[in-house]
Amino acid sequence: MATQSPVYIAGAYEHPTREAPEKSTMQLHAEVARGALEDANLEKDSIDAYFTAGMPEYESGLTPLIMADYLGLDVSYADTTDFGGSSYISHVGHAVAAIRNGTCDVALITLAGRPRSRGQATGSGAREIRTTQDSFERIYGATNIGMYGMAAQRHMHEYGTTPEQLAEIRVAASHHAQFNEHAMYQDPVTVDDVVSSRVVADPLHLLDCCVISDGGGALLVVSEDVRSRLEHECVEVLGHGESIGHHQAGRIDLTRTAARESGSRAFDEAGLDPTDVDYASIYDSFTITVLEAIEDLGFCAKGDGGSFVEGGALKAPNGELPFNTDGGGLCSNHPANRGGMTKVIEAVRQLRGDANDEVQVDADIALAHGTGGSIGTRHGAATVVLGGEDR
Amino acid sequence: MSWEPRPTPEITPETKRYWSAAADETLLVRECGDCGLVHHYPRAYCPDCFSDDVNWREATGTGTVYSYSVTRTMSGWPDDDLPLIVAYVELDDGPRMLTNLDCDPEALDIGTRVEVRFVSLESADAAIPVFVPLEE
Numbered sequence: 001m002a003t004q005s006p007v008y009i010a011g012a013y014e015h016p017t018r019e020a021p022e023k024s025t026m027q028l029h030a031e032v033a034r035g036a037l038e039d040a041n042l043e044k045d046s047i048d049a050y051f052t053a054g055m056p057e058y059e060s061g062l063t064p065l066i067m068a069d070y071l072g073l074d075v076s077y078a079d080t081t082d083f084g085g086s087s088y089i090s091h092v093g094h095a096v097a098a099i100r101n102g103t104c105d106v107a108l109i110t111l112a113g114r115p116r117s118r119g120q121a122t123g124s125g126a127r128e129i130r131t132t133q134d135s136f137e138r139i140y141g142a143t144n145i146g147m148y149g150m151a152a153q154r155h156m157h158e159y160g161t162t163p164e165q166l167a168e169i170r171v172a173a174s175h176h177a178q179f180n181e182h183a184m185y186q187d188p189v190t191v192d193d194v195v196s197s198r199v200v201a202d203p204l205h206l207l208d209c210c211v212i213s214d215g216g217g218a219l220l221v222v223s224e225d226v227r228s229r230l231e232h233e234c235v236e237v238l239g240h241g242e243s244i245g246h247h248q249a250g251r252i253d254l255t256r257t258a259a260r261e262s263g264s265r266a267f268d269e270a271g272l273d274p275t276d277v278d279y280a281s282i283y284d285s286f287t288i289t290v291l292e293a294i295e296d297l298g299f300c301a302k303g304d305g306g307s308f309v310e311g312g313a314l315k316a317p318n319g320e321l322p323f324n325t326d327g328g329g330l331c332s333n334h335p336a337n338r339g340g341m342t343k344v345i346e347a348v349r350q351l352r353g354d355a356n357d358e359v360q361v362d363a364d365i366a367l368a369h370g371t372g373g374s375i376g377t378r379h380g381a382a383t384v385v386l387g388g389e390d391r
Numbered sequence: 392m393s394w395e396p397r398p399t400p401e402i403t404p405e406t407k408r409y410w411s412a413a414a415d416e417t418l419l420v421r422e423c424g425d426c427g428l429v430h431h432y433p434r435a436y437c438p439d440c441f442s443d444d445v446n447w448r449e450a451t452g453t454g455t456v457y458s459y460s461v462t463r464t465m466s467g468w469p470d471d472d473l474p475l476i477v478a479y480v481e482l483d484d485g486p487r488m489l490t491n492l493d494c495d496p497e498a499l500d501i502g503t504r505v506e507v508r509f510v511s512l513e514s515a516d517a518a519i520p521v522f523v524p525l526e527e
Binding site: 127129132133134136137138139140141142143145146147149150152153154159199200201202203204249252254367 | 394397398399400401402403405406428429431432434437438439445457458459460461464465467468469472475477478479485486487488489490491496501519
């Protein structure tokens with residue numbers, strides 16, 4: 001909004017590791033925090049707000065306390081909103097609000113995790129019964145991929161979406177990943193490669209699923225005052241929106257996500273619409289996650305996602321909607337099984353002109369969207385619209 | 392056949408009646424005495440209008456497959472329960488209920504009419520509702 005002071009992302013850092021058996025999760029948090037500080041050319045002492053979400057291995061560890069302790073932070077504001085993978089996009093929005101409120105000037109957001117070193121496999125799922133919902137869901141073997149499989153099945157039933165159309169999303173991601181030296185899977189794949197890979201949960205194949213990787217990332221969100229003392233290019237946060245989608249008391253609609261609300265709120269705040277977006281980072285836990293988000297964010301009509309992604313619309317640099325130019329969670333990185341952080345980082349790279357040359361888009365406006373939890377039961381949706389400073 | 396070694400529900404004061412009715416081969420849903428919403432999973436308050444006048448009601452036990460997914464391998468899951476069909480069944484009473492379908496995946500589609508069956512628990516006075524295709 002014109003009347004609000006601008007807030008910026010001044011630093012962004014993605015850990016290059018994808019497998020870190022010799023490091024602790026907290027150590028990875030520290031490494032990404034240091035990376036973001038170096039990127040922003042800020043000192044650790046300048047941090048006065050800290051954001052992170054829960055960590056599976058420290059379930060009852062009072063995350064903000066143990067992390068502020070470990071990192072040695074002295075903060076006036078902390079937030080551990082946990083929407084699963086979309087958390088870190090929410091954190092950007094919450095940091096903007098706290099900065100505009102005058103509570104803080106330099107907000108650090110960190111993510112780290114080691115699911116790969118801890119031996120998690122695709123298709124495995126938590127079995128502990130903790131919440132009321134677990135007693136009505138996990139008892140049935142409701143794994144994450146099974147739930148997303150049901151979403152894909154219903155989308156195909158209602159709109160005629162095909163496995164080959166879903167595969168186009170992986171094809172575009174793999175095209176981008178070939179230029180990312182850190183990507184877990186750098187070989188381009190074809191539609192046929194995807195649909196002939198093993199079916200993990202109907203109708204989703206192995207190549208419809210994201211990678212499982214160790215690693216992390218960090219962001220620094222700063223006030224206009226702090227930004228004015230920095231010399232490098234920053235990225236302005238133009239709009240943020242979030243929402244929670246759930247069972248609706250038994251009326252769950254597996255073909256739509258809360259991106260419809262989070263996206264429209266973010267666009268409204270930015271005073272922009274989907275046609276203004278030059279580059280989009282869209283959370284890609286599975287190919288169907290991307291397809292439904294594209295529709296719900298308004299890049300095409302509900303049900304038209306399949307035809308939209310055909311013919312290379314998602315491929316950088318010239319597609320209609322270049323997406324996930326780092327290779328995304330499908331091919332490059334999905335640290336801690338939470339993809340929201342890397343979505344923001346790649347959007348920042350695109351706006352600063354720091355993406356890999358072959359996939360650099362001429363981008364003034366970028367969007368980063370996260371879907372956390374499961375669209376098959378309940379999920380968080382968080383969207384930010386970002387602008388380059390030379391736009 | 393018993394449900395174990397699959398994960399079993401935590402039976403709470405809020406859900407005890409649901410599980411013990413299932414042990415008697417009855418599927419219960421909750422109905423709001425104020426706004427009329429029939430909801431599932433069972434809650435003490437109506438998730439639409441927040442009324443606490445929610446009552447147990449015997450469901451018809453029949454419904455329609457809203458969606459499903461077939462999982463062929465799953466670590467830690469009993470082999471004789473694979474492939475596993477996870478599904479949402481839209482009960483004729485209204486709500487969509489997460490469950491398993493016990494049938495040949497080939498005999499199944501979205502829209503298939505199904506009816507409830509119960510698999511007993513050994514560890515508690517409870518049974519797990521699952522669904523099978525309705526013999527028309």
